[in-house]
Amino acid sequence: MKTLRVETEPKLIRSLVHAVNDSDQINNARTSSNTWIQDYEPNSPFNFITKRVEQITGLGISQLSGTEDLQVANYMPGGFYGPHFDASDNPEVGIGYRTSITKQSPRLFY
Numbered sequence: 835m836k837t838l839r840v841e842t843e844p845k846l847i848r849s850l851v852h853a854v855n856d857s858d859q860i861n862n863a864r865t866s867s868n869t870w871i872q873d874y875e876p877n878s879p880f881n882f883i884t885k886r887v888e889q890i891t892g893l894g895i896s897q898l899s900g901t902e903d904l905q906v907a908n909y910m911p912g913g914f915y916g917p918h919f920d921a922s923d924n925p926e927v928g929i930g931y932r933t934s935i936t937k938q939s940p941r942l943f944y
Contacts, residue, residue, distance in 0.1 A: 868908070
């Protein structure tokens with residue numbers, strides 16, 4: 835996990851929320867900083883994360899199965915993400931479309 839922190843910390847930016855007008859905006863409903871990592875590249879130092887989750891859960895959650903990149907978020911003390919709809923980057927749903935579709939296999943690590 836030290837590698838994860840060292841590699842992602844410089845890339846963290848204030849998290850944005852997808853707004854009704856199809857723009858991404860800073861919003862007080864989400865107070866984190868975040869970045870995205872691709873763990874499915876063969877030489878990625880992070881591909882062990884999804885492989886390990888697949889081993890533990892028995893779910894096929896690799897990028898090839900349609901999952902999104904891994905999000906790394908940093909919440910400072912008192913930080914939060916209020917109730918929200920997810921935004922989609924899936925062309926079948928519609929880019930930026932606000933959706934209430936339940937994510938199939940969210941993975942959270944603290």
